Amino acid sequence: MGNLKRTVMVLVLLLSSLALMAETNSLSFPKLTGRVVDQVGLLDKNVARELETKLQAHETASKNQVVVVILKDLQEISIEEYAYQLGRTWGIGQKGENNGVIMLVVPSVRKVRIEVGYGLEGTLTDALSNNIIQTVILPLFRTGNFEKGIAEGTEAIIQVLGGQYQFNTPKKQTEEPPPWWFIFFLPLIFLRRFVGRGFYGYHGHHGGSHRGGGGFSGGGGSFGGGGASGGW
Amino acid sequence: MEISILTRWKASPVVTSSLLIILLTLPWLSGCGINNIPTYDEQAKATWAQVENQYQRRADLVPNLVATVKGYAAHEKDTLMAVTEARAKVGSIQLGKDVLNNPQLLQKFQAAQGELSSALQRLMVVVERYPDLKANQNFLALQSQLEGTENRISVARRDFIQSVGKYNTEIRTFPGRIWHSILYSDMPIRENYEATSQDAESAPVVNFDG
Numbered sequence: 001m002g003n004l005k006r007t008v009m010v011l012v013l014l015l016s017s018l019a020l021m022a023e024t025n026s027l028s029f030p031k032l033t034g035r036v037v038d039q040v041g042l043l044d045k046n047v048a049r050e051l052e053t054k055l056q057a058h059e060t061a062s063k064n065q066v067v068v069v070i071l072k073d074l075q076e077i078s079i080e081e082y083a084y085q086l087g088r089t090w091g092i093g094q095k096g097e098n099n100g101v102i103m104l105v106v107p108s109v110r111k112v113r114i115e116v117g118y119g120l121e122g123t124l125t126d127a128l129s130n131n132i133i134q135t136v137i138l139p140l141f142r143t144g145n146f147e148k149g150i151a152e153g154t155e156a157i158i159q160v161l162g163g164q165y166q167f168n169t170p171k172k173q174t175e176e177p178p179p180w181w182f183i184f185f186l187p188l189i190f191l192r193r194f195v196g197r198g199f200y201g202y203h204g205h206h207g208g209s210h211r212g213g214g215g216f217s218g219g220g221g222s223f224g225g226g227g228a229s230g231g232w
Numbered sequence: 233m234e235i236s237i238l239t240r241w242k243a244s245p246v247v248t249s250s251l252l253i254i255l256l257t258l259p260w261l262s263g264c265g266i267n268n269i270p271t272y273d274e275q276a277k278a279t280w281a282q283v284e285n286q287y288q289r290r291a292d293l294v295p296n297l298v299a300t301v302k303g304y305a306a307h308e309k310d311t312l313m314a315v316t317e318a319r320a321k322v323g324s325i326q327l328g329k330d331v332l333n334n335p336q337l338l339q340k341f342q343a344a345q346g347e348l349s350s351a352l353q354r355l356m357v358v359v360e361r362y363p364d365l366k367a368n369q370n371f372l373a374l375q376s377q378l379e380g381t382e383n384r385i386s387v388a389r390r391d392f393i394q395s396v397g398k399y400n401t402e403i404r405t406f407p408g409r410i411w412h413s414i415l416y417s418d419m420p421i422r423e424n425y426e427a428t429s430q431d432a433e434s435a436p437v438v439n440f441d442g
Contacts, residue, residue, distance in 0.1 A: 080383050126380030127373035224282070225387035228376050 027075060027082070032090045034216050035065075039072040040107055047147050051154060058158050064120065065092045065219060066101045066161070068154060073108050083115035084223040093117040093221020100221040101157055105150060112137055113229040114157065121226040124160050130228035132156045141232040265407050269416045272399035276422065279392040280332055286385045287322070287345055293381060294319045294352075297374045301355065304365035311351075311358050318348040335423045352378065396424045
């Protein structure tokens with residue numbers, strides 16, 4: 001009798017631990033292969049590359065990490081629930097600054113969301129995110145123009161974020177030509193590029209089609225549900 | 233007298249050696265979870281602060297929202313009144329520092345927030361009947377802020393539930409159980425009360441038919 005009880009207990013324990021494991025692993029996230037992650041193949045390669053370059057330039061200028069994700073399916077949860085967990089898992093945005101933004105498009109359920117990291121909630125407010133979705137993205141999506149919708153939506157996000165950036169540093173400076181001593185650094189930059197390419201070539205980063213500037217990874221930013229969603 | 237104490241100290245190698253052992257094992261102890269319970273306790277408190285914070289943010293939105301809706305839909309008095317009253321009730325609950333150790337107060341707080349949620353939901357349904365209001369930029373901004381805040385609330389609550397779960401698990405399982413009985417017996421298992429109120433919040437949507 002005592003033996004039976006014990007085996008039952010052990011079984012229950014085992015099962016519950018299995019259930020726990022299943023619960024924690026229930027959500028799967030795509031691999032962060034670059035600033036543009038396209039699971040569906042919605043974007044043309046060139047469009048994706050262009051987008052990636054733009055996002056990379058924005059990050060260099062402002063440290064904000066903006067990522068575009070086109071997801072196959074939501075695994076039966078809401079887009080809001082998925083988006084912040086994706087952002088936390090990837091750690092989009094710099095650690096401590098939490099300045100990440102994710103544009104999440106899920107064609108299978110016809111939903112789009114702009115998920116905003118804690119640190120940018122004041123700049124890219126819910127109202128602005130909603131405005132971008134309703135007035136820029138959705139009208140294009142509704143006519144089936146996904147590439148343009150995503151590109152213009154991303155552009156709008158960058159514009160909103162850039163508004164703050166320009167406020168900090170006067171616009172004049174960015175328009176000035178590079179100073180004459182810049183020429184001394186040019187070889188260095190090319191050298192770095194060359195070395196960098198060699199490095200990534202060796203380590204077989206060829207898999208992802210959109211890898212922009214090579215190894216991109218999240219800076220450890222966090223999300224708390226800011227942003228807006230919409231459907232078409 | 234002093235001398236005798238000193239000699240006693242010197243004369244007891246047991247004391248010195250046990251002190252040494254304690255000193256030597258201190259780093260090892262922190263590695264095996266002696267600090268986990270207070271750490272998780274702090275995390276639970278921090279995530280709770282975020283929950284309160286987001287609820288406050290919603291409460292702050294309400295007066296503006298009510299004023300805007302009133303301008304277009306003044307004769308939806310009942311709905312507007314319900315929102316205002318629920319907002320006042322939420323504001324009247326004072327949460328002290330020790331709120332996490334006061335399940336009754338927490339439940340009261342949760343119930344009041346739930347009432348505000350359902351009142352707001354009803355308001356947002358009523359609003360559908362006023363196209364002019366729905367075209368108002370100010371209202372659209374407020375509406376998206378409210379949606380965003382509701383979403384933040386659910387994220388904050390999920391984080392809180394998770395952190396309380398972690399804290400409780402630490403107390404209930406080995407080796408946290410031992411540390412709890414030796415050092416932290418004053419830190420109780422916390423009620424993860426929010427699970428019960430979850431359905432209370434979504435229920436009002438169903439029975440609303442306009």
